[in-house]
Amino acid sequence: MDIDGFLATHQLPSSYAEIAQKWFTPLAERLLEHQKGASTPLIVGINGCQGSGKSTLTSFLEAYLSSVYQKSVVSLSIDDFYLDQSARRALAIKVHPLLITRGVPGTHDIPLALNTFRQLETGQLTSLPRFNKATDNPWPKVQWPVISHQPDFIILEGWCVGVSPQASHEVKPPINHLEEVEDPLGIWRSFVNTELAGDYQTLFQKIDYQVMLKAPSFDCVYQWRLEQEHKLALLSHIDRTGIMSDEEVANFVQHYQRITEHALRTLPDACDTVFTLDHHRNIIKQDVSK
Template identity: 45%
Template sequence: MTADSGLVGTLLARIERWRGPGFTTIGICGAQGSGKSTLVAALAGQLAAQGVRVATLSLDDLYLTRTARQRLAREVHPLFATRGVPGTHDIALGLAVLGALTQGEPAPLPRFDKASDDRAPESQWPRAPADTQVLLFEGWCLGAGPQAEAALAEPINALEANEDPQGIWRRHANAALAEDYQRLFARIDRLILLAAPSWSVVATWREQQETDLRTKGGAAVMDPAGVARFIQHYERLTRHILATMPAYADLTVRLGPEREVLGLG
C-alpha cells in the first residue's frame, strides 16, 4: 500500500503551518488497517528531504514488555496478555522520550518486536537527533478520551460477553485511558484523525492485513476465526473514537472503504 500523494501534500502543508520554532509533536490516530504507518513513512521522508529534523514513534512501540503484560494478566485480567488496549503500554517511557525531545536532547526511540511479542533490545532502537523539530507520533487510540462509566456496563461483542462479563478488563482499560494516557496525549501539539467509514470496514481492513501476511508466509499468522476474536479487543474504543474524536481533532481525514480520501474537516 502506498500513501495518497494528494493527502501527503496536504498534510505537509498543514504541518508547516502548525510547526513552531522549536519542537512539535504531530499525532496521527487511525484504526487498524487505516494506513497510519504508510502515511507516517511518506511524511517523514518528505520532511527529511526538506531538511526538517524529523523522528517517528508509534504507540505500538511503547507496549509493556511481555513479562509485564503477563503479570498484568495474572493480577488484573487475562485479556491483558494481548497487547493493544490502554493499560498495555509503558506511558512513563513515552513521556521520557517526549520530554527529552522537547528539551532538544537526542533520544533513543523505543521499538517493539511484534514477531517475538516483546520490546526490542535498546541497542536496536534508532536515535532521534538533537534539536529534533518534528515528531510524527501515530497510534490506533492516540488522543482518545475515556468513555463514561454508564457506557461500560453492557458488553458490545462476544469477547466482552464471554471473557469479561463483569467488565473488569474494560473498566481497567478505561481508567488507564482516563489517567496516565491523558498525560501522554497532552504532549501532542496537533492531532490528525484518519476516520474509517465504520467499524465493519475496520474489521475488513484487519482481515486484509492478515491475508497479506498469509500470502507472504509470515510467522504467527492468524486464521479468520483468530482475526475475528482479536479485533474484538479493539472494537469498543474504535467505535468511541469514530463517534467522538472528529469533534476535537485538529484535522479529520474521512476515508472510504478502499482508504480513499473522501474529505477533510
C-alpha cells in the first residue's frame, strides 16, 4: 500500500502511518480472516461520533484491502442515504419542525439503503447513493458511482450505525436545552427513537463485524465539531455563509446528544473491536472480541 499517497490524498500527518500500522492494519487482517471462504460480502459497520475519524478509518481499510489483497470494497456512509430537502420539509410539517435538520433516524431513506445492500449482496448492477452536503440534497443519480459485481466487503460508517433504540421511558425526560425548549412534548425524540427501532435495525442486523471509535464523552463532540468549523473558516476557497458560529455548533450537536450518549453506554458490548479514544482523538486502548 502506498501510505504516503494515502496521507497526501487525505491530508493526514505522517504520524497517521504509525497509528494505522499499530491499530488499523491488524483490524484489516482480522476482517480478511472473517471474509475467507464467504459466498457473500462481509459487511463491516463502523460507528463513531462526529469528528472521531470513522471516515478516514473507512478509507484506510478500503485502500489497504484493495491494494494489498486486491479485494473489492464498497464504502457507504449512512449520510449518503439522507432524504432530500423536500422530503424532510414534509416530515417537518407532518411530524415535527426539528426534522428539517438532517442527521437523526427518520431523516434517512432506509428502504433505499436496504435495497442497495440487497443488490450488492446478489451482485446486481448497483448505483451507490451519494449525498451533497453543500446543497443539502442527494447528488443527481446519474452522478452516483456504479458497481457491476458482488464486492468482497461492504463498509457502512456513520454516527448511529449499530445503535439500538432506547426504552420508551428513557425518551421522556429532556436531556438538553434543545429538547426542553424545542421538543417539550417529546414528539421529535419519540419519533426518532421509533424510527431507530424499525428498519434501521433491519439494516444494522446485516452487519457481520462491528467496529467502534469510542469518544471519552459527548463533550468531545462539541469540541471536535468546533475544530472542524474553525478549520473551515481558515480556508480561503470556500463559501463562508455555511460556517457555523460557536453558539450554532453548540445548538447543532444537541440534535445528536441523546443517541450518541446512548451509544457510548451500550454499543461497546455489542462490538467486535472497540478503539477507545482520548480527548485528542488518540487511540489509548482497543478491545477485540473476534
